[in-house]
Amino acid sequence: MARLPRFSPPDMPVLVLQRGNNRQPVFLGTDDYLHYLDCLRMAAREHELSIHAYALRPNHIHLVATPKGADSLSLTMQAVGRRYARHFNRVAERTGTLWEGRFRSAVIEPGLWMMPAMLYVEGNAVRSADVLTPDADRWSSYRHHAGIEASPLVSDHSVYWDLGNTPFERQSNYRALMADGLSGKTLATLQKHAHSGWPLGSDAFLAQLERQSTRRVQPLPKGRPRKVGGEDALPSPSDHAPT
Known part of the structure; x- marks a missing residue:
């Protein structure tokens, strides 16, 4: 199946995932993490x-x-x-591809999905049982949003600013949201769209994107059309990603 053109409209937030080739490690030590963040800061x-x-x-x-x-x-x-691949290959004394193909990205509706997406991303290490609490993860932006350690890389979204009128209030409310966690359904939805790359939002939001785009923003319905009254009737669009 041909890949759909990448869809990243200006001023529209995206959830991004990039993996190591064959899921191999892409960070071996502290210097690697720091170098990647430096590369990201400059490129961004x-x-x-x-x-x-x-x-x-x-x-x-x-x-x-x-x-x-x-x-x-x-x-x-x-x-x-x-830039990072050159650094990693030199340090690890290896050659070849570091990343698994092209990165994946899904446009998200900010009002509905910005905060869940942030919590999803910053809670990754806890869900993987690599740390007990999100503040113990040195390599996520949670410590920035929780008021533990400011990151020069992070540009706070307006959804985060809406959490309070002062830094203390925003940080406190964000820590409470992380402690509450995301529902299993919300986690599954975010994970599905992070891997599939299909935009995530309300019907109205998807319709708006459809008008802006030269490609589909939702997968085609699965299965064959059903016949109703002697005519083919298409099923309603599914939000499942193509396999």
């Missing part, structure tokens, strides 16, 4: 990509970001991928 600034949340895991990375231009996301990820 150069190509006008606002980073709202991130999580660096041993064999993959997650971002929530908003591109300023149509190519901001692709240019940033290409620049980071090339």
